[in-house]
Every structure is written in structure tokens, then in C-alpha cells.
Amino acid sequence: MEKAVMVIGGGVAGIQASLDLADKGLIVHLVEKTPSIGGRMAQLDKTFPTNDCSICILAPKMADCFSHPNTNVITYSEVIGVEGSVGNFKVKVLKKARYVDESKCTGCGECLEKCPSKVVNDWEMGLTTRKAIYIPFMQAVPRVMTIDKEHCLKLTKDKCGNCMKACKRGAINYEMKDQVLEVEVAAIIVATGFDVWDPTPSTEYGYGRYPNVFTAMEYERMINAAGPTHGHIQRRSDKERPRKMAFIQCVGSRNPQVGHPYCCAVCCMHATKESMLAREHYDDIESTIFYKDMRACSKGFYEYVERAKRDYGVRYINSDATVQENADKHNPIVVYDVGGRQQSEEFDLVVLATTLVPKKETAELAKLLGLKVDEFGFLESSDRILGPGRTVKPGIYLAGYAAGPADIPESVAQGSSAAAKAVEAIAQAGG
Amino acid sequence: MAEASQAQWEPKIIGFLCNWCSYAGADLCGVSRYQYPTNVRAVRVMCSTRISPHLVLDILKAGADGVLLGGCHIGDCHYISGNYYTEKRVRLMKRLLEESGVEPERLRLEWVSASEGEKFSKIVTDFTEQVRKLGPSKVKKDEKLRSRVAAADDASETFRLKALVGRELNLVNKGNVYNNKLDPAELDRIIDSATEEEFERSLILELSMSKPRSVKELGEIMEVPTDKVLRHIVALRQKNMIAMEHPEGFTPTYKTIVIGGEQ
Amino acid sequence: MIHMAETKVNESEKPRIGVFVCSCGSNIGGFVDVPSVADYAKTLPDVVYATQNMYTCAEDGLSNIREAIRKHNLNRVIVASCTPRTHAPLFQATCESAGLNKYLFTFVNIREHCSWVHMKEKDLATKKSKDLIRMGVARARLLKPQEEAKVEVEPVGLVIGGGVSGMTAAASLADMGFPVHLVEREGDLGGFVKILNNLYVTEKSAAETIKPLIEKVTAHKNITLHLNSSVKSVEGFIGNYEVGIAPKGGEEKKYKVGTIVVATGALEFVPEGLYGYNQYPNVVTLTEFEILCRKKTLPKLKSVAFIQCVGSRGQKMSYCSRICCNVAIKNAINIADNYEDMLGVMEKQGTLVDKIPVEKKATEEILERRRRRRGRGTEGEGDAEEVKLGPSEKIEVTVFNRDVMAYGVEHELTYNKAREKRVKFNRYTLDHLPKVFMEDNQLKVTYFHETLKLERTMPVDMVVLSTPLVAQPDAGDLSKMLKVPLGQEGFFLEAHVKLRPVDFATDGIYVAGTCKGPADITEAVTQGAAAASRAATPMAKGYVQAEALSSVVDETKCTGCGTCIEVCPYGALRKNEKGIAEVIVAACKGCGCCGATCPEGAITMTNYTDAQLLAEAKAALQEEV
Numbered sequence A: 001m002e003k004a005v006m007v008i009g010g011g012v013a014g015i016q017a018s019l020d021l022a023d024k025g026l027i028v029h030l031v032e033k034t035p036s037i038g039g040r041m042a043q044l045d046k047t048f049p050t051n052d053c054s055i056c057i058l059a060p061k062m063a064d065c066f067s068h069p070n071t072n073v074i075t076y077s078e079v080i081g082v083e084g085s086v087g088n089f090k091v092k093v094l095k096k097a098r099y100v101d102e103s104k105c106t107g108c109g110e111c112l113e114k115c116p117s118k119v120v121n122d123w124e125m126g127l128t129t130r131k132a133i134y135i136p137f138m139q140a141v142p143r144v145m146t147i148d149k150e151h152c153l154k155l156t157k158d159k160c161g162n163c164m165k166a167c168k169r170g171a172i173n174y175e176m177k178d179q180v181l182e183v184e185v186a187a188i189i190v191a192t193g194f195d196v197w198d199p200t201p202s203t204e205y206g207y208g209r210y211p212n213v214f215t216a217m218e219y220e221r222m223i224n225a226a227g228p229t230h231g232h233i234q235r236r237s238d239k240e241r242p243r244k245m246a247f248i249q250c251v252g253s254r255n256p257q258v259g260h261p262y263c264c265a266v267c268c269m270h271a272t273k274e275s276m277l278a279r280e281h282y283d284d285i286e287s288t289i290f291y292k293d294m295r296a297c298s299k300g301f302y303e304y305v306e307r308a309k310r311d312y313g314v315r316y317i318n319s320d321a322t323v324q325e326n327a328d329k330h331n332p333i334v335v336y337d338v339g340g341r342q343q344s345e346e347f348d349l350v351v352l353a354t355t356l357v358p359k360k361e362t363a364e365l366a367k368l369l370g371l372k373v374d375e376f377g378f379l380e381s382s383d384r385i386l387g388p389g390r391t392v393k394p395g396i397y398l399a400g401y402a403a404g405p406a407d408i409p410e411s412v413a414q415g416s417s418a419a420a421k422a423v424e425a426i427a428q429a430g431g
Numbered sequence B: 001m002a003e004a005s006q007a008q009w010e011p012k013i014i015g016f017l018c019n020w021c022s023y024a025g026a027d028l029c030g031v032s033r034y035q036y037p038t039n040v041r042a043v044r045v046m047c048s049t050r051i052s053p054h055l056v057l058d059i060l061k062a063g064a065d066g067v068l069l070g071g072c073h074i075g076d077c078h079y080i081s082g083n084y085y086t087e088k089r090v091r092l093m094k095r096l097l098e099e100s101g102v103e104p105e106r107l108r109l110e111w112v113s114a115s116e117g118e119k120f121s122k123i124v125t126d127f128t129e130q131v132r133k134l135g136p137s138k139v140k141k142d143e144k145l146r147s148r149v150a151a152a153d154d155a156s157e158t159f160r161l162k163a164l165v166g167r168e169l170n171l172v173n174k175g176n177v178y179n180n181k182l183d184p185a186e187l188d189r190i191i192d193s194a195t196e197e198e199f200e201r202s203l204i205l206e207l208s209m210s211k212p213r214s215v216k217e218l219g220e221i222m223e224v225p226t227d228k229v230l231r232h233i234v235a236l237r238q239k240n241m242i243a244m245e246h247p248e249g250f251t252p253t254y255k256t257i258v259i260g261g262e263q
Numbered sequence C: 001m002i003h004m005a006e007t008k009v010n011e012s013e014k015p016r017i018g019v020f021v022c023s024c025g026s027n028i029g030g031f032v033d034v035p036s037v038a039d040y041a042k043t044l045p046d047v048v049y050a051t052q053n054m055y056t057c058a059e060d061g062l063s064n065i066r067e068a069i070r071k072h073n074l075n076r077v078i079v080a081s082c083t084p085r086t087h088a089p090l091f092q093a094t095c096e097s098a099g100l101n102k103y104l105f106t107f108v109n110i111r112e113h114c115s116w117v118h119m120k121e122k123d124l125a126t127k128k129s130k131d132l133i134r135m136g137v138a139r140a141r142l143l144k145p146q147e148e149a150k151v152e153v154e155p156v157g158l159v160i161g162g163g164v165s166g167m168t169a170a171a172s173l174a175d176m177g178f179p180v181h182l183v184e185r186e187g188d189l190g191g192f193v194k195i196l197n198n199l200y201v202t203e204k205s206a207a208e209t210i211k212p213l214i215e216k217v218t219a220h221k222n223i224t225l226h227l228n229s230s231v232k233s234v235e236g237f238i239g240n241y242e243v244g245i246a247p248k249g250g251e252e253k254k255y256k257v258g259t260i261v262v263a264t265g266a267l268e269f270v271p272e273g274l275y276g277y278n279q280y281p282n283v284v285t286l287t288e289f290e291i292l293c294r295k296k297t298l299p300k301l302k303s304v305a306f307i308q309c310v311g312s313r314g315q316k317m318s319y320c321s322r323i324c325c326n327v328a329i330k331n332a333i334n335i336a337d338n339y340e341d342m343l344g345v346m347e348k349q350g351t352l353v354d355k356i357p358v359e360k361k362a363t364e365e366i367l368e369r370r371r372r373r374r375g376r377g378t379e380g381e382g383d384a385e386e387v388k389l390g391p392s393e394k395i396e397v398t399v400f401n402r403d404v405m406a407y408g409v410e411h412e413l414t415y416n417k418a419r420e421k422r423v424k425f426n427r428y429t430l431d432h433l434p435k436v437f438m439e440d441n442q443l444k445v446t447y448f449h450e451t452l453k454l455e456r457t458m459p460v461d462m463v464v465l466s467t468p469l470v471a472q473p474d475a476g477d478l479s480k481m482l483k484v485p486l487g488q489e490g491f492f493l494e495a496h497v498k499l500r501p502v503d504f505a506t507d508g509i510y511v512a513g514t515c516k517g518p519a520d521i522t523e524a525v526t527q528g529a530a531a532a533s534r535a536a537t538p539m540a541k542g543y544v545q546a547e548a549l550s551s552v553v554d555e556t557k558c559t560g561c562g563t564c565i566e567v568c569p570y571g572a573l574r575k576n577e578k579g580i581a582e583v584i585v586a587a588c589k590g591c592g593c594c595g596a597t598c599p600e601g602a603i604t605m606t607n608y609t610d611a612q613l614l615a616e617a618k619a620a621l622q623e624e625v
Ligand SMILES: Cc1cc2nc3c(=O)[nH]c(=O)nc-3n(C[C@H](O)[C@H](O)[C@H](O)COP(=O)(O)OP(=O)(O)OC[C@H]3O[C@@H](n4cnc5c(N)ncnc54)[C@H](O)[C@@H]3O)c2cc1C
Pocket: A008, A009, A010, A011, A012, A013, A014, A031, A032, A033, A034, A036, A037, A038, A039, A040, A041, A044, A046, A047, A048, A049, A077, A078, A079, A191, A192, A193, A194, A195, A196, A216, A217, A220, A266, A270, A273, A356, A359, A361, A362, A365, A399, A400, A401, A402, A406, A407, A408, A409, A411
């Protein structure tokens, strides 16, 4: 009997877990909710503290993971039922209809051009649109199209059908139905990652009200050369590029009153990175970071911040901050205090480091799997000290941001660590 | 007439691109449909560090109008430190091109990451223009220049230059292991003077290959003072690379010793 | 699972090249005259078959390739389509399925590098496509079939260091079924944790907390413990290491292992000369403070000051030590909550502890000696008499910090809890470092009040200095023995900061815990298990297979100068017994650096020879024929 493991969530943590298992000869079923694996890391521009290009280092792993002879990557799918226990779980996976035959589509994109229906592009954080038939991003894996049934004219109003005509491969199938797959596995790894909290409710930051206030994730897409603005930093109000930028930290985090009391652990560093990248794009951009504590505490991080100050002229101000607006030019005004005195300063653009929260669905998934979540929705380990990643359910393990704030290297290490635990369990069960 | 052919002429540029960043950047450039002129023909290598001076100089000798080398940004090389060596080698290549009389601007090294598609198109556009301004390579038509490029190629293959450039990084960085860290500027100076010497010696060998030549003759062709030529000849004779032939009267001539069938 | 291609070509056989030009729908076909390109390909030397496909990568395209290989007896295949970076494996596998060695396949990119970037110049793009195919043909003619080297892997692990990370790695490998040697240079397992008081998020003592792990490791049938021992020598490469392990003063014995995990931990920085350490009584480091707590020998205190970042963040060491803020918070809360529990024998006399001696590493001895000096050498912990102080909230605890690294959920909540317990957090900057001094037999701390903009002085009974973790002083020896690099400040350097956090660049050796950089236990054991996973991979497979992309040394040309050995980033070259360079194929990644460097021109690269690269490049300079 072949031993198989299921990995839920195809971000960097899930990919790492899958590769570690597949390389050992185990069969891996990787279930990813969206049309492509890659997770949040695929959206980032560069990564701290090396400023490596994110997708460049991730894409080879995505391709490896997908084409590995021992992996079965099931995208656009969700786990809807689990039975059994360690050694033999029976998992039900709902594979949503993508209305495009994965085995026929070559990702050529001819269908896209003909599709009349434009939809807000979530993957680009809403900064641009995509078509109803789409591939989330250029380096998506698998490189096949998906039809968004909510916005497809054919599927909603039985009207268009352009993509079927355009597709020379005959890959489009409007009749496709959702499928339920049953998979037997010996162990399960959960790596469902995080979501970005929408800061609109925290009105003191003016997000949604002032056009030139952005979230960090929006900014990451904006500075990405393959992103909606081709790497140009642009104000929403007038498409001008900013010269003075402010980064505000702990937006909705470390705030027990409104938002979330915990620290997201990565935003101090990503703000530092983002301010450095701004300077790399235009050497006259001046960035200021308003922070509570500069949590630059992994290997090379403190030095990174020092470099930002020294070589990139980034200004760090230790203060809470809120945003108002100079309505004339839509310039955000940051109000802060230093040494007990309130001050304010006008900027061209503000980037908010918003809280990162566990995916909402993770709580439901936890219920299905019999796992515990903490009050914020992060999955809980049974032994916080010596057994991180183990859960109350033998045979189910955790990795990545879903189990608590973690940056990429930590997520990767947790992915490998969860893989080790799954192999241990299988070996112990008599493998 | 000359003008017409000038107008028709299109620069021929060879690109050597590393698999992991610059080739991937060129791929992304395509995916994003950034347009650029059609003059570059890319050869994929695993890492920019694979590109020895010989590859570049031989291609220029064969008549390429320009050579574009692409690698990962410093620190991003897939093979950790490969592109540090590329940088050092390119410096040597440029020095050798200067010595030989080929415009060093015909060679360009660029770091392009896998996400810099647009940058790749800009580089190709810009470099093509640069080469266009330099005009067609004169190597094919100008025999003297060709032998100088051949000499540069030979010089790049000499033990001294290869060992110096190969060890350069270690000498500068890991100096502390040997407890005498070398000042990079000092090392550059040493390499530059070695480059000049090795180039001149290779040129002597190149020129004296087809027929024996006197020191004076060599000095004139090479535009190098005769005493310097003589010093090189002494060194080459010690290494048994050149032989004195029939001293006619008082002027000895020298001929390159050819080993085996090679060159 | 891995299938070796049978080799169809005998090397002297004349090349018979097949060229498949792809239209990729209209992606190429729309901007390049594909039929004329395919026709042109037929005219090139050694090309015996050329055709065009709508989608070469689709199943019909692939079967076209397989059929043509059989029907035309092709021994080289060229596909001119998209990019090798995504599609080469597919076409290579197709060739192999038709019995053609995958190294005889050549990819020509006429989409990303041509049709998509020259969308408005069909003629020029067509010409460029022809040139690119001519280049591909020139290369293909010189290709040779390659065998991929397979190296057996000894399924035995070695873990160096018996702290929590090393124990976790060993236990994990052992649970997966691999025999493991665990080498610890001290007499006990447990590492740094065994001298600590409690650990954060639990009230249990540190020793109790890690006891189950120690017991598991000690009892595990797959683990061979080498206590009081160290690694003396390491020879070999992935799958085939021979390591010499010797007990203290004992004979070295050799063991064969396949993979190695380094988990040698770190030490605490000794703040010699900083903030009155070793100068005034009651100025102690965090570790010393924890020992005092554990031993229940705390003096009576009314006010305790923690000073953070002592010797870190640019003061002596450049880095932030990540754990000391949270350890200080833990201890601050301990003082607030459990102070009475930790009061000890000395309090009866109401005296302050005199200075704690400086050691390379704080150990039990510190306390033993101090007790002896006080003439109570034999008294045990149990003798501590209960001395009730007033309510513990009356003890004032101040943490002088630069930034509080309470990252994540747990730490931030604990930090909030500490503030609720009225622990004061006072920020200082490098411009105004706090000062510790003695005045009128009273220890005092002066600090700068940022809001009031003035200096203030407070009397304290004890100052705890939060000093960073520092690398083991002998990490360099291990680094040389294993040929793995040390990075910043003597910590081991992983292969890739982001994506390979527990690998070394050298295959077969992995790293976990604080020897890589400051980390707490949770992080260290995660890395331990991760390293175990990485180390288990080649052992589970039983072999490693190297892509035939490696350097080849020409023995007749190599003079043994060693330059290549110096430049190889993977330690994949060594001298053989003849003093000549030799490639460890299993370790070589094929970057080509050695080849470009070798002063004797003795090294070439399989599949990327000078001749192949030059032929390809020079073909571009020819005119279309
Ligand atoms: C603005 C910003 C910048 C950052 N910059 C950096 C940086 O420079 N360096 C760094 O180290 N870190 C950075 N990070 C952090 C980094 O993004 C995370 O550490 C990392 O992405 C975590 O990976 P993951 O795999 O745990 O989660 P994710 O990347 O979130 O992946 C989770 C995957 O699971 C899928 N999924 C979710 N729910 C389900 C379900 N129910 N069923 C199936 N699949 C599901 C998701 O679709 C997703 O593909 C940054 C974060 C932000 C917000």
C-alpha cells in the first residue's frame, strides 16, 4: 500500500511540506482553494532581508511541486469532509468546476482577449480588472484558465460563449460540474495561511476615504514590475508618482481596543523593505516609517533596518500615527506625537501595515478536522514548547501563518517540520 | 554606396544569459510583451560564471558586433557566488579589449532578475543602439586588429591571468585566513599590469606564428618600445614558447613554437 | 520511479536531427512565418526532418515527436517554441519515452524571446527565428548522450549537539526509522535549557519541561548517544560520510553516515565592562538571574531594573538576539507573580548578593562557589526558608529597552500582561544609554526621560543585563571540518535565507537551532524537525541522482593548482591521490565557475562545453543560407 499525505493550502508552507514528502517517495495530495498554488508569497514583490525577487525564487518551487511524479495538486478545491484517524483518514474534496479542461488548456490566453466581462482583480488587490475567464497571474501553476461563474455571461445569462469560439484547443466546457473526490491519506498537514484585514473600520487611517492611502499588499502589487502599474508607484487620485511617502505600522494590530491585540511579526520588516524598494525605483523618494517597536529581530533584520536608514535615507519615527487629508491635492496628513508633543506632516502617499489575520474558512476547516483554534482563529498546537505543529488530533499537523504569525523562512521550516512529523507518524504506524 | 550598406547593416549581438535570472527575465519580458529590437541572439548558460573570457573574445574575433552578458543581481546568483567571478572576469575582458583596440563598449554586463522583464527590453534596446553607433565590427576586415584580438584571447587563457582572476575573490575576502588581506585596489593594479604584459606576449606569439620577426619589427607593429619587446622575448624563450631563428647578420628573428596541431 | 534513458545513439553515429516548429496557436504563428521557418530548417546540415505544429506541447504534438523519432530514426530533437524553463522537462520526457536520451534534446525559444517581443516586425522576427534554429542545430550536432550518476546513501544520520534542537532532530530521524548518532560534548543532554528556570508560556521548570524529550532520546533504540564526545574528523560527501567521533580523552572511532545535522547551539554574551557588570554587586546577566531564581536564591528586592540590548544591536554585536526581550518579560512577570517562591537562603540575613563571578558560560558552579564563599557550601535548595515579603506588586520592575521584540501572538499578549502587572517599560536610545553606578552603598540607574527631556536616577536592588546569544567560539572548527560556511558573527550560514532555512549549500548537511542564529525553543525545535525532514529525504530515497550537468576534469591537463577547488561554491572538487583535481559528481551543481577559472583549461562542463556554446553562438553570425 502506498502511503499518502494530504496537504491543505498551497502557499509556501504547503509547497515545502509537499515537496519534502514527495521527495521521500510518499504520495501527496495538495488541496488548494484558489486556481493556482503559490499563496501570498506569489503576490509579493521582493522579500526581506535579501530583497530577492519573490516570484522568481518561488516559481521554480511551484513548478517542481506541480510536476513532481509523486504529487497530485488539486487546485480550485476545498476539503468538505474528513473521517477516520491517523493512518487512514478518508477526506472528501470538492473540486469546483473551472469550466476549462485542465488537460487541454495550454494557457495561451486567446480566450481572454475575446471575453467581454470585466471583473475586479482580487489577486491584484483590486487595483485593476481581469476577465471572467482568467489566470490569476502570469506565473500561475497550473497555467490554465478558470471561468469565474459569477461573472461569465454565458453561465449567468447564457449569452456570450466567445471563449469557446476563441479556444482552438476545445478546452472550454460550460457544462462542467463540481466534483467530489474521495482521498485516503495517512496524515494531514494544514497550511491555509493568512488574509489581509481590511482597515476601513479603523477610520482614523482614512483608508477607503482618502484615495492616496494604500494597504501594504496593494503597494506590493504596485511596485511589482508585473503588477497593475508595471512597477510604477502611483497615487490613486492623480496617477502622479509620490515623492514623500509614509508607512504606518500596527494598523489594527497590537490594539486590544479596535482590531487585534497581537503583533503580526512581519510588517515592521515588510515596511522597511517597501521603503527601500521605493528608493530603488526613484532615488528622490523619501520614506518615513511610524512605528511602535521596530520588531526587526531575526537573522540580519536589525542590520537591514540600519541599512535602510543609512543607505536608503528611510526615516523612522517612534510614534502611533493617524491620517487626515489635505483635500486640495488629496495629500494625506499624518498626525503623530514625539516626546508628548503632537505634530503633523503632509505626505503624497501613505501605506498601512494592516493586520494579518488567519483565513476565515480556517476556523470551519478546524471544526471539520477536530482541531482547536485560538480566540483569533489561529490553529493551535497541542504542545507550544516542544511540539509546535502537533495538534490535539494525532496525524494532523500545522505549518505556516495559519498556525500563528511567521515569515517565509519560518513558514518553510514549519513546512519541513510538519512533513517530518507526518513521516514519523506513518513510520510509527508500522510503515 | 558605403552609406547604403551602412543603412542595411544590422548589428549582430550575441547574448549569454544565465538560466535562473536573466534568461527568466527575458522570458518575463516576452510574457509581458515588452518590445525590443531583433538584434540579440541569446545563448542560455546555467550561470553567468560559465562565461570565460575565451568565449567572449572568440565570438568577437569571429565578427560579432557586440556581446551582452546577463546574470543575476549580486547576491542572488543561483550558485551563491558565481556572478562575483563574472564581474571580475568582465573587468579583465574589458581591459583586454582595450589592449587589442576593440571598443570595450561592445561588451556589456547586466544584472537582470527574473522579475525585471521591462528592464531586459530596455537593456537590449539601449545596447543595440550603442553597438549601432559603434558601427560594424572591424575585426573581419582588419587583419591587424584580428591578430590583436586573437592575442587578447590567448592572453586570457594564460595561467597567470586565469589564476589571478580566479583567486582574486579569495585573496580579497578570505585574506584573513592567510592573515594578509589584500587591498582590492592593489590587486586590480597587479591584474592590470599582468594583463598588459600577457597581452603583449601573446601578441608577439601571434605575430611570430606565420613568419619569424625581429624585435624591431615587432616593436613597430605592436607600437611598443623595443626594450620591452626584448624583455618579453626573454621571458617567452625561458618558457620555451618562442625560438630564435637564423640570426641574419646581427638581427635575430623569432618564431613561435607551435606544439602539436593546435594553433 | 526514476527511469534511466536507454542510449540510442552511439557516439560516432552521424546526427539525424528532427526540428519541430510550434505555432503555439497564434502566439508564434501570428508574428512569425512558421511554415517558412520549418522549410528553412530542412535546409540545415544534418536535419533530416522538420515540421510545424499548432501546439507541440499538446498530446498530438508530442505523439508527432515520438513517431518522427521512430520513423526517421532521429537521434537529435529540436523543438522551437516557448521557454525551456517551463517546458523542457515535458519534451525531454517525450524523447525518453521514444528511447532517445534526454540530453540529445535542444530547446529553441522563439516565443518569449522572439514572437512576443517583436510583434510588429514579422520579417525580422521570422529571420531571427531562423537564426535561432540554426544556432540550435549547431548545438544539437555536438550533443552527446549523458548518463545521470547515482550515488548510494548510507541510511544513518549524525546529529551534532544535544540541546533541544539536536534532540528533536535525532528523535525525529529515529522515529522515521533511521539509526542516528547523537554527539554531545557535555555529560548531559539538554543544552542551554537545562540551566534555565522556567520557560515562557509555562510555569513548569525548564528541566521538567524537557525531561520527556531527554528520556525519549536516551531510550530510543535507533539513537546511539555519544556523551562527553566530539566529532574529530569528517571525510566524504552526501550519502557517504566517514566521521570520527571520540569521547573526551578517548580513542576516535569511525562511523559511516549519510547525512549530518549541525545543532551546536550558542552561548550567552558576557557583558564585561558594561553597566557595572563584574564591578558592582547584584549586576547579573539574564542567565545568571534565571539560575538565581531556579535555585531559589534571590535576595530581598524592592526594585529590579532590566537593561535590554546589552552588547547587541550595534553595541558589541551588530544583531538583535530575538529572545532576550521575551526572556526579560518572562522574568519580569515571574518577579511580579512568583517572587516569594524564588526567595532564598540569603534573605534571612537581609544581605545583598555580592557580585556574580564572570564565566564564559554561567553554570551551576557560579552558585556553588558563591555559596561556599558564604560558608554554606553544603546547603541544598530545600533548605531555603520561606520568607514572606509584602505583596509582590510592591516590587518595582523596570525594563529599559530600545524596542520590545514581543513579536507574534503569544509574546505580545504576554507583554501586555506584564504591563498590566505594572512592569514599567522605559525606552532608551543610543544617544542616552542608561548608566549603572553605586552611590552611598546603593545601586542606582540613571536614564533619560524622553518626554520630560531630562535625566532621572532611581535606586535599584538588582540590575539584570539582557545580553545576546553569541556563537560558540569553536564553531569555526566544525565549519572547516564540514566545509560549511559561517556567516555574520560566527553563526552558521544557511543555503538560502528565505527558502532553504535549514539546509547548507552543500547537499547532505543541515543546520538547526541557535547555532544558526538566535531563536527560542519553539523555533529551535521546529528547525530541528525541519532539518530531520531534509536529512531524511536522501536517506529515504536511498540514493542521490545528479543531473548530468557537471564539470569534467581532463587529467592530462590538470596540474593540481587547486584554483578550481577554491572557487567552487559547493566543495564539489577535491584533489585525488595523484594530486589532480577530481569532481564529486554528486555534489557538483554545474555552474561552470571552475571551468571558466581553471588556468590550465582542464575543466569542461557536460552538455555546456566550450565547443557547444561557441558553435551555437557563431552560428548566429552566419548569414542565412
Ligand atoms: C505585505 C506583506 C509583505 C510581506 N513580505 C514578506 C517578506 O518580504 N519576507 C517574508 O519572509 N515574509 C513576508 N511576508 C509574509 C509572508 O507572506 C508569509 O510569511 C507567507 O506567505 C506565509 O506562507 P503560508 O504558506 O503560511 O500562507 P499563504 O501564503 O497565505 O498560503 C496559504 C495558501 O492556502 C490556501 N488556502 C487557504 N485556505 C484554504 C482552504 N480552506 N483550503 C485549501 N486551501 C486554502 C490559500 O489560497 C493559499 O494559497 C509578507 C506579508 C505581507 C502581508
